[in-house]
Amino acid sequence: MKNEKFMAEAIVEAKKAIPSGDVPVGAVVVKDEKIIGRGYNKREKNASATAHAEVLAIEDACKNIGSARLDGAVMYVTLEPCPMCAGAIAQARLDKVVFGAYDEKAGAVGSVFNLYYDFKFPHIPKFCGGVMEQECAALLDGFFENLRRNK
């Protein structure tokens, strides 16, 4: 139930991306059962290539605890991380990443390749995909369906 509780919070974040036309992806960082960081995709809103949900959630968590290291924390994110974000999760020393929908085009935690198998990081996070997969994927499908309709 813990996975679902925190993934629901990541979905809350994801929905915040929609008004600015950003792909709805959201993330939370959890330590000792508490949310210490939140983020949603602001690539368009901030006009910044690095403003993915995961990067912003990590930056929020680092700021909140005053450390570049998030040992013992877990990230919940609605979409499988891209290579940048999978790398950021390892850099932050997160204990684990739990994601919802798989990303067949750009997923770096199993879909296109798996950064945590194929690359010998000093720190390798654990990972688990497919948590509340349908809800997370439906959010993305709805967003892209709307985009196509409005073209």
Next chain:
Amino acid sequence: MKNEKFMAEAIVEAKKAIPSGDVPVGAVVVKDEKIIGRGYNKREKNASATAHAEVLAIEDACKNIGSARLDGAVMYVTLEPCPMCAGAIAQARLDKVVFGAYDEKAGAVGSVFNLYYDFKFPHIPKFCGGVMEQECAALLDGFFENLRRNK
């Protein structure tokens, strides 16, 4: 000569990291022969896991040109990018990354693996390593030598 000119600017950035005890890595983003973004490693200074030179230089460039896409731009960075940064360079649609020293432990553009060969990104940057390699490596060697002495 262009490579050396801009790598020298990346070295200027790298040296700014030393006073805060950050590993000296610096980067510049160049478009149409002009520097549009600068960054140096601020992981310790900012207490942020994502504050690598490349990420900060991309964020600076995006801010300066008001776009999440840096098409046609080239990054010069003193050290081979890690997976997070190699991913950020692809996300930003940079045309090319030129780096100085190789990173045998965490380099994701040839040393440990090559993200641009092994992963089918929608956009694959060109890359070139070993530019002013000795100068870039000497900066890092000096930093770590000092750390050992002061232990």
